[in-house]
Structures are given as C-alpha cells and as structure tokens.
Amino acid sequence: MNEIKIFSPATVANVSCGFDVLGFCLDTIGDEMVIRKTTEKGIKITKIVGADLPFEAHKNVASVSALALYNHANPDCGFEIEIYKNIKPGSGIGSSSASAAGSVFAINELLGRPYNQTQLTNFAMKGEAVASGCEHADNIAPALFGGFTLVKSTTPLQVLQLPTPEDLFVTIIHPQIEVKTSEARAILPKQIPLQNAITQWSNVGSLVHALHTNDYQLLSQALVDVVVEPYRSQLIPHFDSVKTEVIKAGALGAGISGSGPSIFALSKSKKTAEDVAKAMTTIYAKTAINFNTYVSKINTQGMKILS
Ligand SMILES: Nc1ncnc2c1ncn2[C@@H]1O[C@H](COP(=O)(O)OP(=O)(O)O)[C@@H](O)[C@H]1O
Numbered sequence: 461m462n463e464i465k466i467f468s469p470a471t472v473a474n475v476s477c478g479f480d481v482l483g484f485c486l487d488t489i490g491d492e493m494v495i496r497k498t499t500e501k502g503i504k505i506t507k508i509v510g511a512d513l514p515f516e517a518h519k520n521v522a523s524v525s526a527l528a529l530y531n532h533a534n535p536d537c538g539f540e541i542e543i544y545k546n547i548k549p550g551s552g553i554g555s556s557s558a559s560a561a562g563s564v565f566a567i568n569e570l571l572g573r574p575y576n577q578t579q580l581t582n583f584a585m586k587g588e589a590v591a592s593g594c595e596h597a598d599n600i601a602p603a604l605f606g607g608f609t610l611v612k613s614t615t616p617l618q619v620l621q622l623p624t625p626e627d628l629f630v631t632i633i634h635p636q637i638e639v640k641t642s643e644a645r646a647i648l649p650k651q652i653p654l655q656n657a658i659t660q661w662s663n664v665g666s667l668v669h670a671l672h673t674n675d676y677q678l679l680s681q682a683l684v685d686v687v688v689e690p691y692r693s694q695l696i697p698h699f700d701s702v703k704t705e706v707i708k709a710g711a712l713g714a715g716i717s718g719s720g721p722s723i724f725a726l727s728k729s730k731k732t733a734e735d736v737a738k739a740m741t742t743i744y745a746k747t748a749i750n751f752n753t754y755v756s757k758i759n760t761q762g763m764k765i766l767s
C-alpha cells in the first residue's frame with residue numbers, strides 16, 4: 461500500500477472532572493487526511509484545505525508527530541501529508557490532536573503496523589506539545605484507541621480504555637471564538653485547595669465507576685469540575701446559561717470541551733441530545749456569535765480507514 465485516506469476524529473478532553481487524563485472520541489466530526497509514500501526521504505505537508513495552518517514541518521503538529529515516528533522507524537522512503545480540516549483549530553474538540561494522531565496512525569498503516577497504539581500515542585504527543593505547550597494525551601488517546609480513555613501516566617505512558625455505555629450521546633456547541641489551548645492553560649492556578657482536590661478525585665473515581673456499571677445517575681453527579689471550569693468558563697460567553705438550559709432539556713451534565721470554547725453535554729438518548737442541541741442553539745442564536753452544533757454517538761473505533 462502506497463497511499464491511505466483516513467477519518468481522524470474530533471475528541472472531548474477532560475470530561476469535566478478529569479483535567480488532562482479523561483477523554484472520549486466523537487463519531488460525526490473529524491478531519492480527513494491523505495498520506496502517501498514518496499521516494500524522497502523525509503516528511504512533507506503538501507496540502508492543507510479548510511484552515512490556515514503552517515506547512516513548515518517543525519510547526520505543523522501533523523508533521524512534528526510524523527517526524528517523531530519517522531526518526532524512530534528510519535524507513536527507506538518518505539511521506540507526504542494532505543490535511544482536510546473540518547475541526548477548526550482552537551475549537552476545544554481536539555483539532556491539533558486529530559492531525560497529530562492521524563499522521564502517525566496513517567504512516568504506521570503504510571509501514572505495515574510496526575507500532576502499537578500506546579507507541580503511536582507517544583509519537584503523537586510530540587506534535588500535541590507544539591500546539592499546547594505540554595505533552596498531554598487526553599485528546600490523542602481517545603482519537604487512537606476510541607471510546608473513553610484515561611491517561612494513567614504520561615511517563616511512562618499508560619492509557620486505560622474505559623467502557624462506553626450503549627445509549628450515551630454527545631451534544632457539542634462550538635461558539636466561533638478562538639481559545640488557544642496554550643493560553644487557556646496559562647490562566648490556571650498552579651496550586652488548588654485540598655477540599656477541591658478531594659471533590660475532584662471523588663468525581664473522577666465515580667465517573668469511571670459509572671461507565672463500568674452503566675450508572676447514568678452517578679455519571680450525572682460526577683460531571684462536575686471545581687478545579688478548572690471556574691477559571692476557563694470566564695473565556696466562554698453565556699457558559700452558565702448554556703449549562704442551566706441543557707440540564708433543563710434533560711442532559712446528564714455539561715462542561716467545557718477540552719480548553720474551550722466548545723461546550724459538551726452528555727445525554728442518555730439521541731432524542732435528548734437533539735433537544736439539548738436546540739437548547740444550546742436558542743441561547744447563541746440571540747447573540748452575534750456564530751456557532752455550530754453537533755450531535756454524535758461516542759466513537760468506539762477511533763481512527764477510520766476510508767480508502
Ligand atoms: N495540523 C494542525 N491542526 C490544528 N492546529 C494546528 C495544526 N498544526 C499546528 N496547529 C496549531 O495549533 C493550535 C491549535 O491547537 P489548540 O489550541 O490545541 O486547539 P484545539 O483545541 O482545537 O486542538 C493553533 O495555534 C494552530 O496553528
């Protein structure tokens with residue numbers, strides 16, 4: 461095989477209580493990428509459609525992660541990368557991760573799969589670090605493994621795959637203002653009060669238990685973030701109203717998707733997720749802010765090979 465076309469999914473990191481460790485993968489939103497072998501050695505970005513992103517290999521996260529794998533594998537060919545962006549950069553639904561994870565997934569396929577998902581995650585984290593200033597894996601892991609993931613540690617990298625309850629649906633609203641992950645990280649405090657830490661780790665444990673036991677009530681109670689949300693929600697206009705209205709519409713809970721500005725909500729059925737989308741839309745429709753809404757199942761497969 462000399463060429464591959466893939467669907468590289470959007471992801472929701474943090475899932476309220478799990479800053480930098482929890483994430484899940486989306487089904488209906490994602491980029492497409494075409495990667496092909498070349499006789500000329502090295503990694504080149506040859507086409508970017510849908511976003512204004514750098515072509516320089518050391519600046520684009522897709523080539524940075526691809527180079528990490530390439531330098532390790534030292535194959536006797538090169539690769540060129542085409543990126544078709546559907547996930548807006550700075551949206552909070554893992555735009556940079558989709559590129560960073562997509563390129564290593566595709567090159568691994570073209571090389572006959574020498575690396576496992578954990579090794580691919582490690583390579584992709586090098587790209588993610590260019591975008592966010594930090595090697596976090598909470599978007600990369602669900603993009604590569606699919607479903608819900610928990611990053612137990614990054615050094616050494618250990619990713620736990622969590623179960624996905626059958627009826628769980630996600631609603632996303634993306635108000636079109638850009639929040640750079642690096643900036644949304646810079647505003648966070650370096651230390652947190654002990655009582656907040658206790659609340660947060662009790663919620664992370666409960667959320668993981670709820671996924672294992674299909675306990676939607678516990679899941680709803682656990683979708684709370686007392687550590688990061690109080691700071692970042694100030695960057696997102698109408699965040700509090702959206703949260704209040706989506707709960708009235710039947711959502712189990714809602715929070716900031718990744719570093720924002722997207723807001724996610726989880727619901728127990730597609731119908732409720734669609735009602736939640738209407739509630740979100742009603743709020744932003746009254747403002748001058750452009751927005752997109754999406755309803756998606758959790759994608760348990762992760763990356764998809766299109767051809
Ligand atoms: N292939 C790429 N896809 C998306 N963003 C990229 C890519 N390469 C570099 N970037 C940079 O990464 C930043 C967007 O990443 P980030 O702030 O983490 O947003 P997101 O939450 O959407 O991933 C932008 O500064 C963008 O220029």
Ligand SMILES: N[C@@H](CCOP(=O)(O)O)C(=O)O
Nearest residue numbers: 473480552553554641718719
């Ligand atoms: N844990 C990170 C996740 C960033 O996600 P993104 O989709 O905004 O890139 C953080 O919260 O900083």
